[in-house]
Amino acid sequence: MSDYIDIAPEVAEAFAAGKPVVALESTIISHGMPYPQNLETARAVEQDVRDNGAIPATIAVIGGRCKIGLSPEELEYFAKGTDILKLSRRDIPYCLAKKRDGATTVSATMILAEKAGIRVFATGGIGGVHRDLAGNFDVSADLTELGKTSVAVVCAGAKAILDIPKTLEHLETLGVPVIAYGTDEFPAFYSVESGQKAPLRLDTPEELAAFLSSKWEFGLEGGAVIGNPPEADKALAREAIEGAIEDALIEAKEKGIQGRDVTPFLLARVTELTKGKSLEANIALVRNNARLGAKIAAAMVD
Amino acid sequence: MSDYIDIAPEVAEAFAAGKPVVALESTIISHGMPYPQNLETARAVEQDVRDNGAIPATIAVIGGRCKIGLSPEELEYFAKGTDILKLSRRDIPYCLAKKRDGATTVSATMILAEKAGIRVFATGGIGGVHRDLAGNFDVSADLTELGKTSVAVVCAGAKAILDIPKTLEHLETLGVPVIAYGTDEFPAFYSVESGQKAPLRLDTPEELAAFLSSKWEFGLEGGAVIGNPPEADKALAREAIEGAIEDALIEAKEKGIQGRDVTPFLLARVTELTKGKSLEANIALVRNNARLGAKIAAAMVD
């Protein structure tokens, strides 16, 4: 294990006992939701993992140390923090060298999970290919990471602000399996329907676990995207949310928002424009993914 | 060797005796040509390899087992099969975990060839950057594979339905050598001329073998594209084929064909539109590539 990594006691015990562990990201806490919903959700998600047979390991960097599992106080610190870096792969060395605090996005969480030996990671949605690709060539580092780091990401698809067909094409280009869980369609984050068929479909946590085991045993490095549709009664209709997203995208462009600031800006504006409905749906889908992640991790141990 | 791999007796003997082996793909049999031309071609191609001093290893997955070399019965099964998966890198674990049958595309054949220790692979054409890149961001996983998997692909260039200049640019971006054999121009699959100069030119199998040995001995992982122009008397004039390709592309767009279905649809339509001439040219060029592949593999052993 790297010198830079601290394993929380509960996670270390799970490793020693061969119990399933699910990685969780911290950017969703510090940059993805407002307080206090972020803290409530982070706690609920950890409990969802426990209730479904696995141990949660929320991942973050504190004072330049990589934390695999946060204490309740640390969770609260990230929920209230105002000076927390947002870490993608490229930003990790800065946070380590400067001994700063950083919240991990999907790519950084995958890296730290892999280094700690955790194979299943549950989150809301992955990054992807941004709309107006020709104009900005903005493609999330999450996709590159999925092409090389061997962690499965359980999500409700790509964040809704993205170009879903181009994101699926790019994942194919990178050789990343994309599996819809219990449905033929790749989910659209807030919505069940995306209009895009997923390349693969599997129907049980056991099938997903067998798929992942075959992949890595055979020596096919890299991640996998498990697209878990949001629960129908908590999802938003695609046409209902799409207008808010388009308005937010226009606004971001007018304000010249770029790089790592794009996604948090858009998510915050969509929450305002939907009067909080998008936030409610977001919380529900993250919890739904945590439950599935725990079941997959448990099935991989069996 | 991975637990998932079965080496056919003839191939195992060749390995033991240090004889040259050429990998061949199976998607061209199951999804690339109609029956019975596909079976005739598969047999002829294997014979072409033998006649030029190497042992053929047609690669496929049967019942979740990776086969390096197929028996005559297995070859026929793939030629007639209707429930055979088309496997790119991302699809392999599904086929293994479900114990299904799968035909390997260029990317999957490269992966299995490398795992079996085969360095030369002959096929028709590689995938590449699709036309209308800005509209669909559709770039074949074959290019990604060429960037990391150490197998040389002997082909008549990229499939003619693709954007050849952009495919060449992307191979440069990925650090993949592209060599025209015995000509300055990169071939255009059905046609000798593409209008694009190849980055490198070599004129004998021995020169190609020396190039590949230098690459891998020096530790430059990844593949190489050896562009072998189709025989002049069996090639089609570029302007003759281009109209059929454009019509097929428009049709595919209208029908909303996407992902792994695009290439088989276009190839079948072009065959219809050219009244079979494109199929004849395709068969001839695959055989031409098999002969060159065998000579390169033999030169690498010497």
Place this chain on the structure above:
Amino acid sequence: MSDYIDIAPEVAEAFAAGKPVVALESTIISHGMPYPQNLETARAVEQDVRDNGAIPATIAVIGGRCKIGLSPEELEYFAKGTDILKLSRRDIPYCLAKKRDGATTVSATMILAEKAGIRVFATGGIGGVHRDLAGNFDVSADLTELGKTSVAVVCAGAKAILDIPKTLEHLETLGVPVIAYGTDEFPAFYSVESGQKAPLRLDTPEELAAFLSSKWEFGLEGGAVIGNPPEADKALAREAIEGAIEDALIEAKEKGIQGRDVTPFLLARVTELTKGKSLEANIALVRNNARLGAKIAAAMVD
């Protein structure tokens, strides 16, 4: 060490004594500047490295042998040479197998530096995403190399002929850290200002060294871009140079210049159009980067 590599005596002594070494590229000599300015600059740059506490290792291929450090005669040979290949990653095996002479671009220099154990490399500017990406999909192999090869490139940003915002986006996609040295803005090669904020800022060679050590100690393979702004009194105003660049780009398109010929053509035309001012600025910035590279390499040894 690979059988293909020769370490110059002065560099071998530095390795043995644990002294800092800075890699320098040779394409800037053979294809990047006219004679005799190229030779004067190559000599001055080596002296700049020495004056700042490190040993220079100019990298090239001679007769198929990879040279880590050139003698004065070899430096002159590259400055006057007319039959010298321009080597990107994909071209190296050709040069080795044919026992030719080749000048290394950024990607090839990174590869040879890494194989020789050199971690810091100073040059003028990196390649990047070309303008008109949608039209030509032309993205430099330097960016791919930065995504996987563990060498820090000290530069004045990306070459000015490129699309700087898209280059920064693609580096983010690939997980490559981009650090502006002593400024918030990513430099624009000839100019201090690019209009683009750099993702990270560090202010001393010691901070840069600590960043790089954290990155590689933690096991995050791949390079880093250290954007060193040109000295204010030797830089050109962005609007002054931009007109010449745009004229040169139009001319290159009209003449159908492609692939590895694009950058040398544009640099030569910009020099003509600016009546040599761009060449003067180029020389000054390369020397400025060599000085910073030496300081970083020295700080990494301490």
